[in-house]
Amino acid sequence: MDSQCPAPFPAGFADTVRSQFPLLQQNPDLVYLDSAASSQKPQYVLDTEQAFYTSSYANVHRGSYALASAATEAFENARTAVAAFLNVASDEIVFTRGTTEAINLVAHSWGSTLRPGDEILVSTLEHHANIVPWQLLAQRSGAVIRPIPLDQAGQIDLAAFHSLLGPRTRLLAITQAANATGTRPPLAAMIAAAHAAGALVLVDGAQGVAHGKPDLAALGADFYAFSGHKLFGPTGIGVLFGRRDLLAHMPPWQGGGEMIASVSFAGSSFAAPPQRFEAGTPPIAQAVGLAAALRWLGTLDADALAAHEAFLHSRLEHGLQQLRGVRILAGNTPRAPITALHFDKAHAFDVAQLLDARQIAVRVGQHCAQPLLAHFGISSSLRISLAAYNTPDDVDRCLAALDETLDILA
Amino acid sequence: MNDAFPDHPFGTRISRDELTGRLAHATGWEAKNRLLVQLGRDLPDWPADARTDDRLVSGCESRVWLAISRQGSTFALSADSDSRIIKGLLALVLTAFHGRSANEIATFDLEHWIGELGLLRFLSASRGNGLRAIVLKIREIASIQQ
Numbered sequence: 001m002d003s004q005c006p007a008p009f010p011a012g013f014a015d016t017v018r019s020q021f022p023l024l025q026q027n028p029d030l031v032y033l034d035s036a037a038s039s040q041k042p043q044y045v046l047d048t049e050q051a052f053y054t055s056s057y058a059n060v061h062r063g064s065y066a067l068a069s070a071a072t073e074a075f076e077n078a079r080t081a082v083a084a085f086l087n088v089a090s091d092e093i094v095f096t097r098g099t100t101e102a103i104n105l106v107a108h109s110w111g112s113t114l115r116p117g118d119e120i121l122v123s124t125l126e127h128h129a130n131i132v133p134w135q136l137l138a139q140r141s142g143a144v145i146r147p148i149p150l151d152q153a154g155q156i157d158l159a160a161f162h163s164l165l166g167p168r169t170r171l172l173a174i175t176q177a178a179n180a181t182g183t184r185p186p187l188a189a190m191i192a193a194a195h196a197a198g199a200l201v202l203v204d205g206a207q208g209v210a211h212g213k214p215d216l217a218a219l220g221a222d223f224y225a226f227s228g229h230k231l232f233g234p235t236g237i238g239v240l241f242g243r244r245d246l247l248a249h250m251p252p253w254q255g256g257g258e259m260i261a262s263v264s265f266a267g268s269s270f271a272a273p274p275q276r277f278e279a280g281t282p283p284i285a286q287a288v289g290l291a292a293a294l295r296w297l298g299t300l301d302a303d304a305l306a307a308h309e310a311f312l313h314s315r316l317e318h319g320l321q322q323l324r325g326v327r328i329l330a331g332n333t334p335r336a337p338i339t340a341l342h343f344d345k346a347h348a349f350d351v352a353q354l355l356d357a358r359q360i361a362v363r364v365g366q367h368c369a370q371p372l373l374a375h376f377g378i379s380s381s382l383r384i385s386l387a388a389y390n391t392p393d394d395v396d397r398c399l400a401a402l403d404e405t406l407d408i409l410a
Numbered sequence: 411m412n413d414a415f416p417d418h419p420f421g422t423r424i425s426r427d428e429l430t431g432r433l434a435h436a437t438g439w440e441a442k443n444r445l446l447v448q449l450g451r452d453l454p455d456w457p458a459d460a461r462t463d464d465r466l467v468s469g470c471e472s473r474v475w476l477a478i479s480r481q482g483s484t485f486a487l488s489a490d491s492d493s494r495i496i497k498g499l500l501a502l503v504l505t506a507f508h509g510r511s512a513n514e515i516a517t518f519d520l521e522h523w524i525g526e527l528g529l530l531r532f533l534s535a536s537r538g539n540g541l542r543a544i545v546l547k548i549r550e551i552a553s554i555q556q
Contacts, residue, residue, distance in 0.1 A: 347493040349472045350447070357440035380472065408447060409494060 013308045014391040017300065020044065021389050031360040031394045036179055036207060036338050036385030038229045041293075045233060048292035049285050060284055061258060061275075075284050078291035079274070082239055085294045086224065087217045091244060094274040095282050098238035099206040100129040102225035103173075105240055105277055106202055107133035108253035110223075116142025119168045121199070123148040123156055124375055125178035125185060128368040130204045134173055143170070150375050154330030156185045165197040172201045176208025180369035180383065181330040182338025184208070191220050200246070206230055210387065211309060211336045213302065216241055228286060233293035237286035240277070247273035254279040305388055312386050312395055313337040319399035323406060329376055337386035340367075346409040348382040354405040360398050415477055415488035416454035420501045421508030424452075426523070429505055433527040442528055446498025453501045456490040467544050472496045474544060478551045484509050485552055489544075499532060499541055507548055515552040520545050 018024055020042040024032065032040060058068040060075045076090075083090040096102040114120075120134045122145055138145050146164050151157045172194040177184045191201045202223040205214060209226040216224055223246075228237040242250070252259055252270050256279030261269040270276045316339055320326050325344035343351060352364035363383045366373050373381060384398065429449075436445045456475060465475040472493035479486050487508040489500040506523065507515050524533055524541070532541050 347472055347495075349493045350495045353443050353495050354440070357438075357443050408444060 013304055014312075014389060018389040018391065020296075022046070024389055027359075029359050031358075031397050033384045033386065033390065033394065033398060034361050034363050035210070035387035035390075036182075036230070036336075036383065037363055038235070039210065039232050039387050040389065041234070042232055042296050044296045045289050045292045049234060049289040052285050052288045057285065059281055071284060074288050075282070078287040081291040081294050085213060086239075086241055087215045088241055089244060091272075091274060092241055092247065094240040094242065094247070094277045095287055096225075096238040096240055097236055097283065098227040098229070099204060099225045100133075100238075102223075102238050102240035103129055103202065103204065104133045105253055106223050106225075106242070107137040109250040109277065110200075110242075110246065111137040111141065111143075112251060114141040114143040114170060117168055118143040118170045119146050119164075119166065120144070120171045120173060121146050121148055121161070121164055121169060121194075122173045123161075123175065123185065124150045124371050125156065125175050125181070125183055126173065126369065126371070127175065127179045127204065127206065128370070129206075130173050130175060130202075131371070134171075144168075147371070148174075150372075153332045154181060154183055154372075154375065155333040156190070158186065158189070161190060162193060165193060165199070167198070169194070169197050169199040172199055173204070174201065175204040175206075176214070177211070177336035177338070178330075178369065178372060179207050179338075180367035180372045180381070181333070181340045182207070182335035182385075183330045183333040184335060187219065187221075195220065207336055207338070212306060213297075222246060228290040228293060231290070231293055232296060234283075234286040234289035237283045237290045239290075242273070244273070247277070250277075252276050252279070256280040258282070300388065308388065309337040309386055312390055312392065313339070315392060316384065316386070316395045316399070319395065320402075323399075323403055325406065326402075329378075329381060339384045341382045341384070342376070342378050343382070343406065343409075346406055348380045350409055351382055351402070351405050354408060355398070355401050358397075358401045360401050362398075414460045415456060418453055418488065418501075418504060418508075420453065420504035421487070421506070421510070424501075424505060426505055429502060430523075430527065433529070439531075443495060446495045446501075446529075448498070449501040450491075450494035450497030453489070453497045453504070456488070461490065467540060467547050474500065474540065476544060476547060478548060478555070480555050484511050485515065485555070487548065499529070500544070502527070502529075503541075503544060503548070507552075512552045512555070516549060 021040045022043050023040050052074060056070040056074055058071040060072040079093050080090050083093050096105060120143055122131055122134055124147055134145055137143060148161050149157045174185055174190060194201050200222040203221040205224050205226040210230050222243050224241040226239055229235040259271050259276050259279040261271050320328060327342045329340040329342060348364045352362055355362055365380055367383055436442045461475050465477055467474045467476050472491050474491045474496060477488045487504050489504060491497045491500060506518055506520050521533055
């Protein structure tokens with residue numbers, strides 16, 4: 001590693017964090033660089049979920065006995081914890097299966113008010129989960145999708161974005177950080193411009209949320225979606241934040257128990273948000289696990305975590321620049337600790353296979369972001385993503401293996 | 411097989427037994443992958459104009475092109491990919507099926523052989539690659555053209 005690299009800060013941070021992840025402890029030779037797909041889970045989250053099942057578990061909201069009350073309290077405390085994490089109110093938090101379901105909820109419920117000719121701006125940075133629900137909505141409603149193009153660097157083309165905003169713009173759907181390249185769009189400016197044009201903004205926080213606590217009160221997004229499993233929490237739990245005044249006027253999108261006030265065959269009336277949007281038994285233990293993940297995150301020094309991630313990312317990209325025939329996609333844009341690679345003389349799949357043979361786990365393919373890869377004129381890339389538990393040794397082993405792998409494939 | 415597809419050695423000059431032996435000598439996942447890279451090099455690239463969309467096999471992580479034609483009572487197979495490792499796997503598939511009859515193609519247990527070679531991971535349920543899709547396609551075409 002050359003001398004330009006910043007020093008690790010603070011020393012020992014990663015080892016302390018890593019020691020709390022049983023999967024990484026049980027697989028000391030594994031270099032896990034796929035946290036953008038899903039993060040590993042700390043012991044505390046596993047213990048909390050287990051303890052909930054063994055001490056407080058029952059279905060929520062309708063029990064008249066003490067155990068059901070305890071379960072309901074744990075579930076609703078989880079909602080409060082998520083609201084505090086995002087700096088919003090508890091009744092603005094809807095639990096979903098994940099980011100994808102949260103976005104589909106908005107597309108179905110809020111989207112039911114759209115008229116033919118209404119416009120939805122969707123950026124080219126988006127994951128398919130923030131594209132396809134809007135395309136389906138456009139088919140149902142006659143609304144029109146207006147894609148926001150990127151510039152040469154792979155960042156939002158702001159001039160083009162401004163020219164797309166107009167009186168028919170109803171929604172801007174934009175990621176906090178692109179899953180395929182890590183690129184962070186200029187969110188504050190885009191949200192302000194969209195609001196000035198009278199449009200709402202949905203932010204896909206699936207990647208962004210894992211790399212810094214989002215302050216939604218400051219950000220000003222109208223909807224914000226994220227998944228627990230990328231944030232050291234369980235699978236099967238996600239969050240939709242919706243502004244209270246918006247949720248209040250949105251119709252239900254799934255019918256069932258929990259979401260009703262009263263039901264008769266003459267008609268039903270619906271519960272107030274957020275329960276209106278949580279039909280059926282919710283992911284109870286998963287919500288409790290997510291709250292545990294947020295508490296666990298709260299034990300890390302946020303500045304140290306950010307410095308650690310920036311250090312690893314910089315060390316990785318310094319090293320990659322020494323390798324021949326390797327291109328970092330959107331390398332000059334501000335990014336989350338994600339690095340997407342394209343190889344001049346090797347297929348990303350082959351590189352990933354040979355890395356896997358050395359227990360280095362990376363992701364290869366189109367990363368559910370085909371429009372973004374098409375922007376770069378490629379059909380496949382290799383993505384390295386970093387998290388709190390990665391170490392300088394992980395980065396160095398990856399770089400050494402990449403060097404040898406590219407030799408084998410040359 | 412028409413002139414569009416380059417001659418390859420798999421299933422004729424290179425036999426299943428030979429590949430079984432070479433894979434057995436490659437111990438460990440890295441060695442097996444390296445051998446696949448080598449086999450991929452021995453499978454000639456198709457000319458660019460032969461890589462047409464109608465020959466693409468869907469469901470693969472990398473692009474895979476496949477051509478099958480009946481020659482008397484047997485089938486001639488040719489295949490290509492933009493991935494070297496997938497080309498190595500294609501070399502195995504060609505070795506199993508090239509120059510065989512429809513009955514042999516239908517009854518040879520390729521999955522079992524892949525397992526014997528220690529390459530079962532390539533047949534996993536992951537979306538990662540489409541070896542199964544390739545084999546299904548070959549069996550389908552061979553049974554239709556029988």
